[in-house]
Amino acid sequence: MVERCFARLKQFRSIATRFDKLADRYRAGVVLASLILWLREPAG
Template structure:
């Protein structure tokens, strides 16, 4: 969820039930979601994982583990 401008949140709160989505924004949930999305995007950089050339699930999972190890060791 992208943070809302303060004036939009105030307008929604003022309108009450008719204001649409709630004005709440959970910063911790957003941080966790952002971390997961960035990790998935890094994994997608591996062509074999992005295109799923591997025939079996075990070989695909092994490639996923290798990519994760390389990403983790490059930090």
């Protein structure tokens, strides 16, 4: 399950290539991408 989560997060270009060099900004991007993926999940 964890590996699938990382694979889905890597679909976001800024996370896969780590454009943001500052740790706080990178973490914010990961949180935002995770939220987007969570909201896309079908309710059930």
